Amino acid sequence: MTTRKLSRRAFMEATTGAAGAAWAGKALPLDATQIPTKAAAxxxxxxxxxxxxxxxxxxxxxxxxxxxxxxxxxxxxxxxxxxxxxxxxxxxxxxxxxxxxxxxxxxxxxxxxxxxxxxxxxxxxxxxxxxxxxxxxxxxxxxxxxxxxxxxxxxxxxxxxxxxxxxxPSSVVYHKAKALLESKVVGDVCLIESSLGRNSPCGAWVYGIPPDLSPETLDWNTWLGPAPKHAFSRKRWARWRCWMDYGEGVTGDLFVHSLTGIHYLMGVTAPPLRASSSGGLFRWRDGRDVPDVLTTAYDYPGFRVTLRVTLNTGEDEITRVMGPGGMMKILGIENPNAVTVWPEDGKNHGPCDMAWPQKLADPFEQKWHAEHDLKPGTGETVEASGWYAPPHYSSTRDHLWNFFQSVKTRRPSVEDAVFGNNAAIACHMANYSYFNKCVAVWDAEQKRITRA
Ligand SMILES: NC(=O)c1ccc[n+]([C@@H]2O[C@H](COP(=O)([O-])OP(=O)(O)OC[C@H]3O[C@@H](n4cnc5c(N)ncnc54)[C@H](O)[C@@H]3O)[C@@H](O)[C@H]2O)c1
The missing domain is CATH 3.40.50.720 (NAD(P)-binding Rossmann-like Domain)
Known part of the structure; x- marks a missing residue:
């Protein structure tokens, strides 16, 4: 846990009381969801x-x-x-x-x-x-x-x-992150960045193919379903993410998790306004038609998002939520599965006289120090805080539990078709921009993606 010196008064001025009260913690475990241990009749x-x-x-x-x-x-x-x-x-x-x-x-x-x-x-x-x-x-x-x-x-x-x-949306880490954002822990969010890198064949979807996979053991035509006709292909069955006929490349496989998390955190109820992608296929030239590097910048009303995935260099998954009150980071979805907050007071921590002649700079700096320097012994440490999911925590388990509870009680789904559709459209916009080399715009009236 990293700490740094910051005047508590200055910090408290820059945050709400509710958020300030949370800073007592360091790295705290989150409570796991209460799932009963006893089976129903x-x-x-x-x-x-x-x-x-x-x-x-x-x-x-x-x-x-x-x-x-x-x-x-x-x-x-x-x-x-x-x-x-x-x-x-x-x-x-x-x-x-x-x-x-x-x-x-x-x-x-x-x-x-x-x-x-x-x-x-x-x-x-x-x-x-x-x-x-x-x-x-x-x-x-x-x-x-x-x-x-x-x-x-x-x-x-x-x-x-x-x-x-x-x-x-079922993860205790995201629940905590959403509560922190709602308490204005980083103030009004302007920018969210999310990135992830992989560096292995398995990470690039070059999955093993079962030795007995053949037209005798697999119903290939049904597997193709609504996709274009194609001769039996062991690779396409096992590594379908590599082709746009069956998947959406990095956007549908990986961006969608970041987008879902961001839509959940920010209460997004519509697709983004615009998306602009840059990327390419640099390494995995195995016949695939999707990029192995992709960066997309999105415009949402009131804030901006950038997403980045590479299949060519390893980097732990991280989402950075930024506002004038500091930065909230969400680390990994499986490991370490944590959220941290680094507060900032958004103020000058020294005189801001840039390249002035000494006769102007000296009195300015003296005055600044006289007005701002802490009296000896009055400084307090404000700690960055972190919360982590319990060991072996599975957000998938909670997500399944939520679904089965909805089935049983008819309570609305935590991630319904409208929500899922908005996140999926954001993925399609990233691909539209990449493949058409243009800015993708969501036309809400016509319910389609167009070019800017
Ligand atoms: N939420 C997550 O974290 C997460 C993780 C991995 C995959 N996924 C998603 O799960 C889905 C499956 O991915 P996967 O990696 O398990 O793929 P996979 O290829 O390993 O498994 C899919 C299986 O579905 C079978 N299948 C396909 N069409 C069928 C049909 N019409 N009837 C019966 N069986 C059929 C295939 O034979 C195959 O065994 C994808 O949509 C993927 O994006 C989600």
Whole structure:
């Protein structure tokens, strides 16, 4: 924990009383969400089906079946190996299928978890909603802009819960950060910067391919779904993030987490006004059509955002929220999963006479010191403060818990289709700007992205 000398009076003048009261802390643990340990009666359980048992789906499945009062009633994947993996995770007999429609037809299934690649989000959500199921769909909510508006309309029409899977709004770290911002801890926020770097094949989505993956073990045509026709490709199945046909590159994979967090913190209820991207494909020339470096500057009403991802140099994920009262940093989502505040009083800490002749500078400086210097022994230390999530804390677990609670109690989702759509549109704007080499503008009336 770093500290620096700052007059408490000066600092208190520059912040609100409520924020000032928080400075007593140093690095404090946050309380984990209270999830009951006792299971509900079996008749009261929420029963889910899961479609997609991949990297994300296997984690969602493993975490969900440990939640009290939550049961997996069926699992679906198009690849035999992942159907087998679902059975391994569940560890007891469970219905499995390669047709997700089999799960939607079942009356004993309340809701669907949908961790499928992005090009499948829209169709799966629409089918699930029209079958009367609530849906947890992974981020980004959409692959194309128009999809979001039909998903919002369907959620309304069928009175179903939709929760999007970027877990930030359920994280205790983001809850703390939002409370700090609302207490004006850094004053009025002008700028938020978020950055992340990776430097490994796995970090650049060059994932391993199961040796038995073949047209015999994978239903390739269904996997392609609404995407353009393409010959069977082991790489495209395993590394779909590398192609715009199925994903959105760094924006849909990584920016979306920062954007979700920022929209949550700042109470954003619409897409950004403008986005301008710069980037390129510098290293991973393996046939992909998405950049491996991308920086995007966004205009939001009242503040600005810059996001930066590189797949070519490692850097821990960090979000810096800046205002005249100082800087709040959110560090990592998994590790260290913390929020820190560094206060600033926004005042001169010395005379501000720049390159004046001595006969002017000397009296100015003397006067400044006489008026501002602390009397010996009166200075106090103001400490930067930090709060961290408990060890092994999982915001994904809390996010799942929130979803299942919404299904059970019908309380609104913590990250509904409107919220998910706004974050996804911000991703699409970044790509629009990058691929069209122009500033992307959100046309709210026409519900589309245009060039400036
Ligand atoms: N919230 C997070 O932190 C987080 C982390 C990772 C991934 N994700 C998201 O989760 C989703 C899945 O990503 P992943 O890394 O698990 O991908 P993946 O390729 O590892 O797994 C997807 C699985 O879905 C299956 N599938 C695809 N279409 C299907 C269909 N129509 N019916 C049944 N099964 C189908 C595939 O065969 C595959 O096994 C993506 O939207 C991704 O952005 C979110």
């Amino acid at each position: 079996p008749s009261d359980a929420v029963r889910f089906g899961i479609v997609g048992i991949g990297m994300r789906g296997s984690d969602l499945l493993a975490q969900s079946i440990k939640l009290p009062g939550v049961e997996c009633a069926g699992a679906c994947d198009l690849y035999d190996g992942r159907v087998e993996l679902a059975k391994e995770i569940i560890g007891k007999p469970v219905t499995t299928t390669k047709r997700y429609q089999d799960l939607l037809e079942r009356k004993d299934i309340d809701c669907i978890l949908a961790p499928v690649p992005d090009h499948w989000h829209h169709n799966l959500v629409m089918d699930a909603l029209s079958a009367g199921k609530d849906v947890y769909v992974e981020k980004p909510m959409t692959h194309e802009v128009p999809e979001g508006f039909s998903m919002i309309a369907a959620a309304d029409r069928y009175h179903r819960i939709v929760q999007v899977g970027s877990q930030e």
